[in-house]
Amino acid sequence: MVKWHDVPPSHARQFLEPGPVVLLATHDGGRDNVMTMGWHQVLEFTPALISCLVSRGNHSHAMLRRSGECTMNVPTSALLDTVVRIGNCSGADLDKFAALDIAREPARHVAAPLLPQCHAQLECRIHDDAMVAKYDLFILEVLRIRVATSPREPEFVHYIGDGKFMLSGRRVSRKRLFRPDMLGN
């Protein structure tokens, strides 16, 4: 049994800033979809803003735009093969949840599902779509973050192109070199 706890949306940087591949899930027209996504960044702590690029070539693009909501789920290396398979088929052709046997649970603030096989789940709502027409870039507000209580140092997956991934490695602290006002988040 996985145990979960919530952390404040302002802590989104702990999960997204190191740059892992995430699984972006949407719900629209009575159906769920999920895509693999690595083009995202943090924009602001409060409100907790992030941006992500979802190309109009992806089936998720219209689903995200119409529903205005999604979840971002951060998988570990245990799920890597599924992560790759999700990224190499389209929700236009099949129900990825059924075809790839992906578990899902209801979210609290959005209709898109949470993926409990992932270490962390972020519930998000579109905050600003001004850059969608030009760049397919969505600015999202993180409404809630749910995290598994263990392991403490999950092995996330980071895409480096051409079918290759970097797995996240050991953690080190340099807290002693920081100004106190630079710490906290």
Added chain:
Amino acid sequence: MVKWHDVPPSHARQFLEPGPVVLLATHDGGRDNVMTMGWHQVLEFTPALISCLVSRGNHSHAMLRRSGECTMNVPTSALLDTVVRIGNCSGADLDKFAALDIAREPARHVAAPLLPQCHAQLECRIHDDAMVAKYDLFILEVLRIRVATSPREPEFVHYIGDGKFMLSGRRVSRKRLFRPDMLGN
């Protein structure tokens, strides 16, 4: 002696998509400056577009905006203490290059310097400043990428907040699970 080679700007994702901390260098008013930055993402292969958030509270913000140019330099863990020190002082107060003994070399397309202690250097020019007023978000075009020929699997640093870093770990391939048209970049 470090040996260098250039890779196409469209390969920027290999360095930025996994989410490392970068050193963003600028040149304006006859002076160089450098900041530590982790809020960036990839937007497009061709033209090679990336976005990055440089807060107006950073001395580099005005320098980037006025000059329209910068370099992004990707450090390895060998430079971690310097990376943290760069992020905990301001170019408004001191010359970071002198104070922290940071090497620099001329770039080819921009006036901002390259940092040869870093594994890779990206020369960038502002492509679109439409999101600067609202989010301090700059959209940049990558003009050139210079990379050290070794090591093949550098240990980059990824910030996870509160003074802690994740070091990039081992690389794995899942090329066999990709559709051929999803590979290449």
